Amino acid sequence: MRRVEHVMGFPVSVRIDDEDFPEAPVDGLFAWLREVDARFSPFRPDSEVSRLDRGEVRDPSPALREVLDLCEEYRIATGGAFDARLPGRGLDPCAVVKGWSVQKGAELLSAAGARRFCLNAGGDVIASGGPWRVGVRHPEHADRLCTVLDLTDRAVATSARYERGDHILDARTGRPATGLISMTVVAPTLTEADTVATAAFALGAQGVAWAAAREHCEVFAVDADRRVLRSPGFPVAGAGFAAA
Amino acid sequence: MKRAIPVLVLSVAGLIPLWRYAPSQDTGSSSATEAAAPASTPSVSSSGGTTTTVVSGSTIDTEKGPVQVEVTFDGDKIASVRMLRQPNHPQTTAAVPKLIEETLQAQSADIDTVSGATITSDGYKESLQAAIDARG
Numbered sequence: 001m002r003r004v005e006h007v008m009g010f011p012v013s014v015r016i017d018d019e020d021f022p023e024a025p026v027d028g029l030f031a032w033l034r035e036v037d038a039r040f041s042p043f044r045p046d047s048e049v050s051r052l053d054r055g056e057v058r059d060p061s062p063a064l065r066e067v068l069d070l071c072e073e074y075r076i077a078t079g080g081a082f083d084a085r086l087p088g089r090g091l092d093p094c095a096v097v098k099g100w101s102v103q104k105g106a107e108l109l110s111a112a113g114a115r116r117f118c119l120n121a122g123g124d125v126i127a128s129g130g131p132w133r134v135g136v137r138h139p140e141h142a143d144r145l146c147t148v149l150d151l152t153d154r155a156v157a158t159s160a161r162y163e164r165g166d167h168i169l170d171a172r173t174g175r176p177a178t179g180l181i182s183m184t185v186v187a188p189t190l191t192e193a194d195t196v197a198t199a200a201f202a203l204g205a206q207g208v209a210w211a212a213a214r215e216h217c218e219v220f221a222v223d224a225d226r227r228v229l230r231s232p233g234f235p236v237a238g239a240g241f242a243a244a
Numbered sequence: 245m246k247r248a249i250p251v252l253v254l255s256v257a258g259l260i261p262l263w264r265y266a267p268s269q270d271t272g273s274s275s276a277t278e279a280a281a282p283a284s285t286p287s288v289s290s291s292g293g294t295t296t297t298v299v300s301g302s303t304i305d306t307e308k309g310p311v312q313v314e315v316t317f318d319g320d321k322i323a324s325v326r327m328l329r330q331p332n333h334p335q336t337t338a339a340v341p342k343l344i345e346e347t348l349q350a351q352s353a354d355i356d357t358v359s360g361a362t363i364t365s366d367g368y369k370e371s372l373q374a375a376i377d378a379r380g
Binding site (some may be wrong): 002004006009012013015098120122123124125132133134135136137138139140141142143144145146147148156157158159160161162163164179182184185209210212213216221222226227228230231232233237 | 258264312324339340341342343344345346348349350351352353354355356357358359361362363364365368370372373374376377380
């Protein structure tokens, strides 16, 4: 089964290879993502995030607390380079919300019995079962890949500037992060992969070693000199993959 | 005091990674696992116009064990934070693996899906992923 819907401003593609998998859990996945958008978008004045930021929410919901805790964890882990509260800007937990919410969505599918599926949320991928062959988009050529990985029961996320420009800021300076061209992280969950990729991108050149040192994280980075740096455990697809 | 509750929540969360990543401060004299204090009702005392409030956070289970902090507020500001409980576990610091350096290649391959920087719904039409979805 395949389905593509647009939620939170990006496409979400689902492919489930289990035979006769019902539609209802997939409906549930998209309903959850729409709910997350309504509750946690800083671009919606009536969202819980916006209301919290205006001081109108005294006690954040458990889900929002989880998101804010993650934001704080990564702010400290990056020495402040990653921060959901930039000076002069409103609270923006988007960098955490995306991976976190899609991971929860994937868990809805697993709970409904899906065993072999692949979820792609605007370029962030959860591979359940496998192996799935996941290409990493080349940072300079939209129709080419810079590597291919074999992924089983793990997630991969990429942060870069080629789609939406300088949207990742180094909160230590308030300036766009420019030390890396592309940062790809493989981790056990998309919550981890997506946040680590964004945080490492915000850190710049030093983010590569920072991410590689994190437990269970494998990295593939393209630095400003177009040099590839990858961790030995990055699951590059094996034989049969020829450079074109 | 209106903002104290969310501030406390963030503080507790913030201390977990601090403890995880900071070098161990355990000198051996301080037992790592102190007696668990129950989540307390705030004790309030006033002196010279500012109000001091002491709040014990709830115990949070981390992968290394339970963590609980006590926060002292001076008015709305955090004056001090004390660990009530922390796991009795040596600090683990992951080493940076030796990174492999390669040249950037542009390749084509038969794949199931594509990872890339967050693509917008507008950009999707032209993307590799759209082609894969359309192929079915």
